Amino acid sequence: MREEYRAAFLFLLPNIIGFLIFSLIPTIASFVISFMDWSLLTSPTFAGLSNYKEMIHDSVFWVSMKNTAIYSFIKVPLNLILSLLLAILLNKKLHGRNFFRSIAFLPSVCSSVSVALIWSPLMESSENGLINHVLVKMGFNIIPFLTSQKFAMASVILVGLWKELGYFMVIFLAGLQGISHSYYEAAAIDGASPATTFFHITFPLISPTTFFALTTSLIGSFQIFDLTSVLTNGGPANATNSLVMYIYQNGFKFFRMGYASSLSLILFLFIFVITYIQNHFANKWVVN
Amino acid sequence: MAMAQSKKSYKNIGWYLLLAVLFFFFFVPFWWMIATSFKSDTEVYTKAYSLLINQFHFENYKDVFSSMPFGKYFMNTLFVTVMVILGTLTTSSLAAYAFARLHFPGRDALFFLYLATLMIPRQVTLIPNFIIFRELGLLDNLWSLILSGIFTAYGTFLLRQSFLTVPRELEEAAVIDGYGYWARFSKIVLPLSKSGLVTLLIITMLNIWNEYLYALVFIQTEAHRTLTLGIALLRGDFDVRWNLVMAATLISISPIVIVYLACQKYFVEGIALTGVKG
Numbered sequence: 001m002r003e004e005y006r007a008a009f010l011f012l013l014p015n016i017i018g019f020l021i022f023s024l025i026p027t028i029a030s031f032v033i034s035f036m037d038w039s040l041l042t043s044p045t046f047a048g049l050s051n052y053k054e055m056i057h058d059s060v061f062w063v064s065m066k067n068t069a070i071y072s073f074i075k076v077p078l079n080l081i082l083s084l085l086l087a088i089l090l091n092k093k094l095h096g097r098n099f100f101r102s103i104a105f106l107p108s109v110c111s112s113v114s115v116a117l118i119w120s121p122l123m124e125s126s127e128n129g130l131i132n133h134v135l136v137k138m139g140f141n142i143i144p145f146l147t148s149q150k151f152a153m154a155s156v157i158l159v160g161l162w163k164e165l166g167y168f169m170v171i172f173l174a175g176l177q178g179i180s181h182s183y184y185e186a187a188a189i190d191g192a193s194p195a196t197t198f199f200h201i202t203f204p205l206i207s208p209t210t211f212f213a214l215t216t217s218l219i220g221s222f223q224i225f226d227l228t229s230v231l232t233n234g235g236p237a238n239a240t241n242s243l244v245m246y247i248y249q250n251g252f253k254f255f256r257m258g259y260a261s262s263l264s265l266i267l268f269l270f271i272f273v274i275t276y277i278q279n280h281f282a283n284k285w286v287v288n
Numbered sequence: 289m290a291m292a293q294s295k296k297s298y299k300n301i302g303w304y305l306l307l308a309v310l311f312f313f314f315f316v317p318f319w320w321m322i323a324t325s326f327k328s329d330t331e332v333y334t335k336a337y338s339l340l341i342n343q344f345h346f347e348n349y350k351d352v353f354s355s356m357p358f359g360k361y362f363m364n365t366l367f368v369t370v371m372v373i374l375g376t377l378t379t380s381s382l383a384a385y386a387f388a389r390l391h392f393p394g395r396d397a398l399f400f401l402y403l404a405t406l407m408i409p410r411q412v413t414l415i416p417n418f419i420i421f422r423e424l425g426l427l428d429n430l431w432s433l434i435l436s437g438i439f440t441a442y443g444t445f446l447l448r449q450s451f452l453t454v455p456r457e458l459e460e461a462a463v464i465d466g467y468g469y470w471a472r473f474s475k476i477v478l479p480l481s482k483s484g485l486v487t488l489l490i491i492t493m494l495n496i497w498n499e500y501l502y503a504l505v506f507i508q509t510e511a512h513r514t515l516t517l518g519i520a521l522l523r524g525d526f527d528v529r530w531n532l533v534m535a536a537t538l539i540s541i542s543p544i545v546i547v548y549l550a551c552q553k554y555f556v557e558g559i560a561l562t563g564v565k566g
Contacts, residue, residue, distance in 0.1 A: 004391060004392065005393070007468075007469040008386045008390040008391075011382045012383050012398075014382060015383035015444060016398075018435065018439030019405075021420065021439075022420070022435060023405050023413060023441065027408050027413055030413065030416050033416065040419070089306065094303055102552060103314045103315055104310065105556075106545065107317075109544050110541045110545070111498035111541065112498070113498070113500050114541050117522075117523060117537050118534070119317060120523065124336065128334075128336040128337055130336070130337040132337075162313070162317070170556055171559065223411060225411075225500075225501055226501065229520070230523055244411050247414075248501070251415050252418075261415050264409075264415065268408060268412045275407040
């Protein structure tokens with residue numbers, strides 16, 4: 001037994017040291033720092049709940065929360081519906097479907113930075129940008145995709161969808177391929193319409209996949225940073241500033257480590273709630 | 289029969305048209321990037337929208353390397369990615385073996401701690417990590433990106449799940465043959481968990497190659513920039529040369545796209561299995 005403990009200790013050691021220093025201690029530290037004022041230039045001073053109180057009256061915080069919520073609650077449903085439709089289409093026995101699957105998935109392996117760099121000139125607010133060039137040729141007005149407060153968020157959502165649809169398509173394809181053919185054969189014998197088949201067979205049977213995709217997509221959306229950082233830098237006039245961008249700005253532009261930490265715990269709170277709900281319901285499904 | 293078949297293919301025309309539209313939606317941005325990377329400076333200013341390549345200005349690719357230390361960015365990203373992959377696979381597989389197979393006091397409590405940190409977003413540990421690396425004197429050093437990338441709870445978690453599927457009987461037989469813990473781990477469990485290891489390798493590669501936020505915070509000087517950081521900063525230039533930006537972007541994504549096209553099966557399996565965001 002003693003030998004087994006010793007072996008376990010040695011096997012765990014390299015990982016546990018790193019886990020403690022770079023994961024567990026930082027997690028606890030961010031709680032502690034959130035109760036402090038700390039510019040890094042001077043020593044930290046205890047600030048009690050003042051960082052949390054400040055949030056209540058901080059209009060930029062609320063704007064970035066609102067933006068993060070709008071991005072998440074508009075993009076996520078669109079993402080799920082469109083990627084499911086894409087998966088259903090590319091699950092049909094069509095020629096070249098593997099090729100199309102690869103193309104649709106391609107943006108998912110590229111960095112958000114590269115995706116934003118490709119899309120920002122495409123969305124330029126003049127006829128020189130490809131999308132506006134086509135719009136003008138078709139007789140429409142120029143749309144200031146990234147430069148107007150009205151369109152910026154919608155544009156970010158569009159780019160976000162382009163990047164993620166293929167990824168969620170793959171998740172849904174795995175779910176669809178897990179459904180036994182016998183259900184569809186039985187439905188065909190009963191003369192069920194495609195819509196009936198979808199709502200009574202496909203949709204209920206992939207609900208665990210849908211739920212998994214929903215929570216994964218939500219958690220990812222709450223953390224949006226790279227895409228807006230390069231596409232719009234949070235602008236115009238904070239129209240696309242997100243919670244993580246605001247954490248970054250407070251920490252590394254204004255050097256307010258305490259306030260940035262308290263903001264990061266708000267992000268943690270959201271993700272904790274989503275994960276909790278996910279585990280709660282996932283367990284229910286397993287039991288059923 | 290023939291009529292039924294022609295009717296069927298006629299019905300499918302609609303689907304193929306839809307596929308064509310989707311193909312344009314997904315592929316045109318990539319094509320535009322390729323076309324733009326070959327345009328002359330004048331073409332970029334006057335016809336940025338164009339999807340045609342009039343003349344291949346290969347010198348753009350040369351200019352990418354001469355107008356900025358792009359080769360250095362590339363090698364930095366490659367170095368960080370390789371080191372994190374090696375570090376993650378080594379430390380996670382060792383720890384995963386202890387969690388999957390060995391008995392020791394406090395094992396379940398410790399594993400629960402690992403599980404709990406799975407849901408802590410990297411943005412929460414960013415500020416304390418910044419302070420730790422400042423204390424260690426590792427800011428503006430690639431090792432800050434390597435060390436902060438190696439120790440993820442999901443690596444240990446994923447490999448533990450994978451090791452649990454290796455039949456215990458194999459190890460029991462090995463004990464009779466006099467195998468110690470290390471031999472059982474390295475000669476039986478590891479070789480039989482290839483798919484788990486490949487999945488973790490691919491997820492780690494994607495995450496680290498594409499990492500931006502940590503590089504933005506930890507790296508300060510040009511010589512230590514990674515690819516994502518280097519190309520993102522081009523956007524802020526007063527006089528953006530989009531042909532060079534697109535050439536740089538294309539180079540930055542090609543290694544991962546090539547690996548993806550070569551091992552698609554593993555990417556798809558990995559995602560379907562774990563769903564860890566790529």
